[in-house]
Amino acid sequence: MTIHVKNNIHWVGQRDWEVQDFHGTEFKMTKGTSYNSYLLREEKTVLIDTVDHRFSHQFLQNLEMEIDLKSIDCIVVNHAEEDHSGALAALLERIPNTPIYCTEAAIDSIVGHHHHPEWNFKTVKTGDSLDVGNGKQLVFVEAPMLHWPDSMMTYLTGDAVLFSNDAFGQHYCDEHLFNDEVDQTELMDQCLRYYSNILTPFSNLVTAKIKEVLSFNLPVDMIATSHGIVWRDNPAQIIEKYLEWADDYQEDRITIFYDSMSNNTRMMADAIAQGIHDVDPAVAVKVFNVSRQDKNEILANVFRSKGVLVGSSTMNNVMMPKVAGMLEEITGLRFKQKKAGAFGSYGWNGGAVDRIHSRLTDAGFETVAGLKTKWRPDGKAMRICRAHGQQIAKQWALHELNVQPMQVVEAEPAPALSVAVPEKQKPQAHGAGCDCMICTVCNWVYDPEIGEPNQGVEPGTAWGDVPDYFLCPECNLGKDVFAVHTRCEVA
Numbered sequence: 001m002t003i004h005v006k007n008n009i010h011w012v013g014q015r016d017w018e019v020q021d022f023h024g025t026e027f028k029m030t031k032g033t034s035y036n037s038y039l040l041r042e043e044k045t046v047l048i049d050t051v052d053h054r055f056s057h058q059f060l061q062n063l064e065m066e067i068d069l070k071s072i073d074c075i076v077v078n079h080a081e082e083d084h085s086g087a088l089a090a091l092l093e094r095i096p097n098t099p100i101y102c103t104e105a106a107i108d109s110i111v112g113h114h115h116h117p118e119w120n121f122k123t124v125k126t127g128d129s130l131d132v133g134n135g136k137q138l139v140f141v142e143a144p145m146l147h148w149p150d151s152m153m154t155y156l157t158g159d160a161v162l163f164s165n166d167a168f169g170q171h172y173c174d175e176h177l178f179n180d181e182v183d184q185t186e187l188m189d190q191c192l193r194y195y196s197n198i199l200t201p202f203s204n205l206v207t208a209k210i211k212e213v214l215s216f217n218l219p220v221d222m223i224a225t226s227h228g229i230v231w232r233d234n235p236a237q238i239i240e241k242y243l244e245w246a247d248d249y250q251e252d253r254i255t256i257f258y259d260s261m262s263n264n265t266r267m268m269a270d271a272i273a274q275g276i277h278d279v280d281p282a283v284a285v286k287v288f289n290v291s292r293q294d295k296n297e298i299l300a301n302v303f304r305s306k307g308v309l310v311g312s313s314t315m316n317n318v319m320m321p322k323v324a325g326m327l328e329e330i331t332g333l334r335f336k337q338k339k340a341g342a343f344g345s346y347g348w349n350g351g352a353v354d355r356i357h358s359r360l361t362d363a364g365f366e367t368v369a370g371l372k373t374k375w376r377p378d379g380k381a382m383r384i385c386r387a388h389g390q391q392i393a394k395q396w397a398l399h400e401l402n403v404q405p406m407q408v409v410e411a412e413p414a415p416a417l418s419v420a421v422p423e424k425q426k427p428q429a430h431g432a433g434c435d436c437m438i439c440t441v442c443n444w445v446y447d448p449e450i451g452e453p454n455q456g457v458e459p460g461t462a463w464g465d466v467p468d469y470f471l472c473p474e475c476n477l478g479k480d481v482f483a484v485h486t487r488c489e490v491a
């Protein structure tokens, strides 16, 4: 089957709606993919890329229904990875000695995969061109690391079509070929999933390459990728998205992921998420169990987030293996300008939280202090987790928070909060030995001489007579987090 793309260009690729894994089993495909190959029939007949090796037979069969294979004058290999050059061996068995235009680096990887050093390679560099007749030329642009060192793009003058290979593509299978024909939400979700999971480490190169291509001042009417759709409606939109994603992208979002042996770390994740939401209802908080949920979806959410919180039970004094695997992936993806923190429940030692904290710091995240809970969190521990979330929300806020002072936890009382207390009710310094109590979470001080009239605790009420339902007016935690204020002289 072929699909007309533009003028003398036809799609001769292969759809693959069954595929679920890419890069071994590391990338889960939720919408299939396609391997896009293009046939140009100008005065010269040129094939741009092939398809995955699993479809070699079907690819040749389809191609032969369209043309005599011997009429192919040359093949352009933009990228040697098997999903694009996999059918080369079968094709060249039929048309040996056909020139293959590719980068120098591609010869190494093509020969490394197919073991045919005798193939007729024609090495090209950025700016080299090939006259295909009818007044049109193919212009080659090297694009190393987008996605392999061998990658390049090929531009067809006249028709102004950029054959971009992996760049601007997405693992998305649809009977329609063009971007304006498919579900836009699905399409952009898959574009982001592809970029975040595969191209993030090369963001600096993405920006530089796009600026280089734009500097040529070439019109781009279509971007014909090697996976998914062809961008014919406003192709600049995906270029703009790539520039945005490559620029230390983040949204007002926090991703929490964890693994949990006995549900205890999960309980902590739940309370932390609630605490974040208490203080900043506008922030998107996404919570995932790494052992049960789609890893690539989690990584896409990390990509979109301003910060990430990583939790694990302690097992053999280290973190749980799936969390360790995620941290290895995150390290490789080299996220920038993001914050992070660790948390987890433990029994007799809490090594997991310390190791997660170190790994996040080493991976370039700006880390906050971790949070540990011994055994199953009780009511007090859950309140501390919630307060931890509140503090994270405040520290990581991207906008001014419109919250009541009662909802905010501060390690030290903040001036903005202290002014909320009427002057006459401010605790006075008494010196050691007084009856004041201090909240061990936020340092708010209960002075029996003042009481807490907002909660019906009259001035002169001793701490022992304060009702059990009392909550710290700053961080909302209960009486059990209060301790004797031994340094009241600094209140």
Ligand code: FEO
Pocket (backbone or CB within 6 Å): 079, 081, 083, 084, 147, 148, 166, 226, 227
């Ligand atoms: Fe679509 Fe890098 O292969």
